[in-house]
Amino acid sequence: MLIVGVAEPTIIMYTYLYNFSMERPELGKELYLAWTSWVCLWTAVMLVLLAIFNACVIINRFTRIAGELFGMLITVLFLQEAIKGVVSEFHMPEGGESHGETHQFHWLYTNGLLAVIFSFGVLYTSLMTRNARSWRYGTGWLRSLIADYGVPLMVLVWTALSYTVPRKVDSGVPRRLHCPLLWEPESLYHWTVVKDMGRVPPLYIFAAIIPASMIAGLYFFDHSVASQLAQQKEFNLKKPSAYHWDILILGITTFVCGLLGLPPSNGVLPQSPMHTKSLAVLNKQMIRKKMVKSVKEGMKQKASQSEIYGRMEAVFIELDASPAHDSADKELRNLKEAMMKDEGGNNGKEKFDPEKHIDAYLPVRVNEQRMSNLLQSILVAIPMFIVPVIRMIPTSVLWGYFAYMAIDSLEGCQFWERILLLFITPSRRYKVLETLHASYLELVPFKAILLFTLFQIAYFIICFGVTWIPLAGILFPVPFFLLISIRQHVLPKFFQPEHLQELDAAEYEEIIGTPRKVSLQVHLSIGLFRVSTIGDTKATYACMHVCRNEGKRVGSGLDPSK
Template sequence: MVCVWTALMLFLLAIFNACDIINRFTRVAGELFGMLIAVLFIQEAIKGVVSEFKVPEAEDPSLEKYQFQWLYTNGLLGIIFTFGLLYTALKSRKARSWLYGTGSLRSFTADYGVPLMVIAWTALSFSMPSKVASGVPRRLYSPLLWDSASYHHWTVIKDMSRVPPTYILAAFIPALMIAGLYFFDHSVASQLAQQKEFNLKKPTAYHYDILILGFMTLLCGLVGLPPSNGVLPQSPMHTKSLATLKRQFIRSKMVKSVKESIKQKASNSEIYDKMQDVFIEIEDTPVTSPVVKELEDLKEAVTKSEKDQAEKVASDPTIHIDAHLPVRVNEQRVSNLLQSLLVAASVCAIPVIKLIPTSVLWGYFAYMAIDSLPGNQLWERMLFVFITPARRYKVFERAHASFVESVPFKYIAAFTLFQFVYLLLCFGITWIPIAGILFPLPFFILIAIRQHVLPKLFSPYHLQELDAAEYEEIARNPELSLSLSRREKEAPESGGGMEGRIQVCDAETLDELTTSRGELKVRTSSFGDHRSDQQVRPEEIIPED
């Protein structure tokens, strides 16, 4: 009955265009939700590791595998497998920057390293000596759907007629919370994956997505299965994987040509001509292609008022490029179909899934939590607050968010403290027995807090910087970062074909160009441009090897 009520509410949300409210969720809500999910994953990982030393409920403690020596052995193996998977998964995520192996092998390891590590540690768990008791290490338990023990799941629709009216009405309360969770989770994920910076061709369909989700929830409820809320096609990571990052390479080359033209005191028309030459050279596209429309738009923006724009272009040569050189995304429907087919195939793969040790699952939970932290500005601000004043200059040596320079530290600390306290409140609600399902409610209350309370505590400018719609990042100061690697220094002068350099940009800079939330990092003028007259302190210089 809970799934039926949930489906009905999702239908109403879709029919009355309730998804419009998602535009009121600003970055602060998304960051809090992401941090809460990370905390809950870490909590489950810790609980899971501790449970490896205990006898599961409804199990006979007199069994051999639950004797002290084997229970203790199972716990130690659980720690090894948990941290082993966590460490190797995090390492494989950075495989693109490895020095060894071919480019295709490194990319494959970075994209599919986590499932490969699950397989590897599962295989390692079968290398235990024969003297180890059966059931050590502990493995996942999942009953087969076609077993007699699971037969009652398929008769749910027949049993609904015997549910008392009181229980039917009581099911509305948890259904309301589940519908709110699905609405928030699905809509925010879709919004992040379809933001304007990705330049998607297909229009958004939030209401249609919620309607389909309602049908899926109803179907699962009628057959006795857990409701489905798969958001792979709406995941920012999915959009990132389809992005063509060659455009970022084109942008960097165009910016370089603009700076050279400015040094030669060229006019804006001449600057545009050089930018066009670079674009066509790298794109290798005939002038008759549709891409010329972008160049015409760029030319119009550059030459619109040459006199008025001269100062702006001189101060920031990238001012017109970002708006007319978007990242391209290869949109397709294959991923959606494959996701559904793999979910269906996983039902038949239950005998294989049951071979995975539970401790490997706890390591995967921890990996998901840790991997989601980079790119979350709440996490980055929490780290920034604990940096001592004498060491904060280190932040400016690498790429950093714009609020670090534009907002005084006391306001950054106050805003971070507010988010942290609100995060503790949301996390505390999850610990309330039965009522823990109410945790989506504070996120909806946050809409009113953001619109009516926060503007009274922070100035509009500071609030816009701390709760910006997109991730704005400032490039590191080259004068302060004197410890560049030899590869970075020699890269502009190195030989090699254009194709090879584009391949490096497409693969190895993927994680640097986008955050874990799927947002593009918008790079503005460098902080070093405003402090070029400052001297580098001797202690900041790191000698080369």
């Protein structure tokens, strides 16, 4: 349930809670779940209070630096757990004798070697499936299926391979998950854990407030940031955001999970940017398919460009039946201009082809719905009823899965990209500018990028160091909340405002850099258009930067002040 139902920080937090409980005779394994139930109840109270007092407005104070450090910490912690897990395969598991396992040297050595093979196998093949769409072999739908669901497929494949180990070795090799069935006493205890909550010593009931505040802070931060990224302006969402209502519902579900002895599920998948983008692509494909069909029918009937455009407009209005968007008129106007270019001859230009040219004029819309939330909850509940299947999975396969989650999260992390930039020699940095890149690479001097990255690395080491403190490790979210004050009062003293805005802006505020091979005229046209239409300050700096550097290079004598 921890793996399929919650975010990564909750797994780390429950590890601390388990170790804390096992080290104290007053709690132990007997009262561990009852104590975590008190943690969930306190967490629920805090989340409800956060929602009542509209605390979600604070989330705007968190900038990119907090999200990047938080993501990098979770990445490193998951990689750390994966390494510890693989090493543990060479040692005797806790309570191994009770499961009838023989732990002779040859058993542990064989189990450890197989764990290395299976964990690295899952990691490598899962990373390979990410690029399945560009493979040469297989049909398109098969490559898409592998790219979308490659990780669970690899878990199934390597689990099946684990059964090819000869039985002569030992029936307990490789080591597999120990998970009680629903009707066994160890599982039935979950549903009656509420009766043992009164047995928890009062000291530990109030001590549960400390981990509860950390979990509430994690959920507040994780859920709000995910929702913020998933509700970017370019998605043209119709329904208003409901941050406070989401946190309120999250508090209620945490309360129910606590009474059942289950880990709370914060369900951030439907609020993820990946989920929103997939829904936007779906809507775009629907509109494209019907528009192209209407254009081809008009061409067969030799209709005029105006009549063809009328049909496309009707399709647009029919499929975009939501309340009017601000960009709808502009999208239709641009589409009409593209169609009318062919009226009376194409004047030597390429004729409008819907298959080639219609994509540039399609609207960005999101099929906003609640079906994904319901399906996710159903899928989370399914593993409870397929425990016999889950028990077949080797533990080493999960260590490989943990490592994959860690490495996969690095893609798109600007902090990680800037760390890699430090290792690129100055003579080779122009290669980065020839590809799509973030705007700070052009607008911020490398010295400022270096200092900012070194600050992040130093702060990350502090955050990671807190997790190694035996008792205080549970307070690892605290440094992230301190970043609000550091970002507002400390960093502006060491960095220029325009540089800090570029390095630490929200993702949707960035200007995507253009490859250097694009002409100077295109650079200036785009930049000056943004300046004249929306007064984009960053575009002003971009234009000055282009004039100053590109102008010198081509000897055009451009004056940045003009």
